[in-house]
Amino acid sequence: MHIDVSGANNRGYLVLEDGTVFVGRLIGAEKTAIGEVVFTTAVVGYPQILTDPSYKGQIIVFTKPLVGNYGVSEDQMESDGVKAEGVVLFEATKPSHYKSVMTLEEWLAASGIPGVARVDTRALVLKLREHGVMMGAVGPEEPGALLEALRKSPRYEELSYVDLVSVQEPVELGEGRLCVGIVDCGVKKSIVKEFLKRGVRVRLVPCRRPEAAFDCDGLFLSNGPGNPQLLDSLASKVAQYAEYKKPLMGICLGHQVIAMAFGARIYKLKFGHRASNKPVRDLRFTGKTYITTHNHGYAVDPEGTELKVWAVQPDDGTVEGLYHERQPVFTTQFHPEASPGPRDTLWIFDKFLGLIERHA
Numbered sequence: 312m313h314i315d316v317s318g319a320n321n322r323g324y325l326v327l328e329d330g331t332v333f334v335g336r337l338i339g340a341e342k343t344a345i346g347e348v349v350f351t352t353a354v355v356g357y358p359q360i361l362t363d364p365s366y367k368g369q370i371i372v373f374t375k376p377l378v379g380n381y382g383v384s385e386d387q388m389e390s391d392g393v394k395a396e397g398v399v400l401f402e403a404t405k406p407s408h409y410k411s412v413m414t415l416e417e418w419l420a421a422s423g424i425p426g427v428a429r430v431d432t433r434a435l436v437l438k439l440r441e442h443g444v445m446m447g448a449v450g451p452e453e454p455g456a457l458l459e460a461l462r463k464s465p466r467y468e469e470l471s472y473v474d475l476v477s478v479q480e481p482v483e484l485g486e487g488r489l490c491v492g493i494v495d496c497g498v499k500k501s502i503v504k505e506f507l508k509r510g511v512r513v514r515l516v517p518c519r520r521p522e523a524a525f526d527c528d529g530l531f532l533s534n535g536p537g538n539p540q541l542l543d544s545l546a547s548k549v550a551q552y553a554e555y556k557k558p559l560m561g562i563c564l565g566h567q568v569i570a571m572a573f574g575a576r577i578y579k580l581k582f583g584h585r586a587s588n589k590p591v592r593d594l595r596f597t598g599k600t601y602i603t604t605h606n607h608g609y610a611v612d613p614e615g616t617e618l619k620v621w622a623v624q625p626d627d628g629t630v631e632g633l634y635h636e637r638q639p640v641f642t643t644q645f646h647p648e649a650s651p652g653p654r655d656t657l658w659i660f661d662k663f664l665g666l667i668e669r670h671a
């Protein structure tokens with residue numbers, strides 16, 4: 312299938328692994344990128360999404376048709392730069408915002424990230440919903456060459472991306488009586504900020520060396536890119552930590568690794584949850600339904616483990632939060648730090664610090 316609604320001279324292509332070709336206008340860097348093609352239905356927050364290290368290895372399709380309206384500014388960055396491999400959208404717009412220092416297109420070019428605009432993202436998303444996520448390539452090369460490159464490349468689920476986005480050596484931040492150890496598998500800046508705002512010290516440690524933070528008052532496992540099943544050595548170290556019965560929390564990839572540490576099964580969702588308006592029903596603490604930010608392609612099944620479910624996504628029943636009845640362990644599959652997204656669940660950070668306070 313060949314879908315061209317672009318009318319563009321400067322052509323760019325998205326080729327999916329099943330051979331489908333979308334023709335559009337090349338934006339950003341003049342190069343080819345390969346990754347897992349995933350879509351987000353978030354309507355704002357493209358700078359935060361593109362700089363979220365959890366998107367390493369992925370090509371992001373925006374379902375919102377106009378992307379770029381408020382440009383790009385430093386305070387929107389979730390890491391030191393764009394982490395997504397490529398971008399697919401309908402219209403890359405010119406910004407109108409007092410803080411904007413460049414356009415989306417200029418930013419992508421300066422970051423070495425290719426993108427394709429004027430793609431029929433409705434047709435593309437229907438395809439991904441039907442088939443499930445696929446590997447894809449974006450770039451200026453002819454579709455045949457892109458497909459060839461795609462076929463030679465390893466698949467998303469086989470590659471370990473966490474080392475590319477984790478700190479290499481421990482880093483201490485902030486001041487306070489209590490210390491939270493963050494196992495950095497690609498932590499978003501706003502998560503670190505939520506801890507620092509609450510007056511605790513933070514020690515960021517490399518994803519492969521969680522033990523460098525075992526002496527902190529609580530351990531936090533961050534969000535991050537890739538297949539959690541490749542992190543079984545991290546999960547067994549976390550299982551050792553859990554034996555101390557000290558406070559343990561995880562968000563997204565961190566939630567998945569903690570679940571693995573307790574023996575839960577990991578599975579891949581057909582096309583994932585990526586949005587900033589997904590409901591999450593709290594079955595235990597408040598009984599409320601929150602609107603939350605999601606970015607996950609994998610999910611957990613804690614059946615038969617000591618972990619219990621406290622939150623679910625009501626549309627498909629995906630487990631969105633776990634806790635332990637006798638140990639201070641608490642996780643969220645969704646992103647309570649939002650950024651972008653609604654701030655309904657920031658209380659999660661207070662809850663974890665409450666656990667730490669009680670166990671310190």
Ligand SMILES: NC(=O)CC[C@H](N)C(=O)O
Binds near residue numbers: 537564606607
């Ligand atoms: N945001 C994240 O931490 C993502 C976790 C994992 N890579 C997933 O896709 O499910």
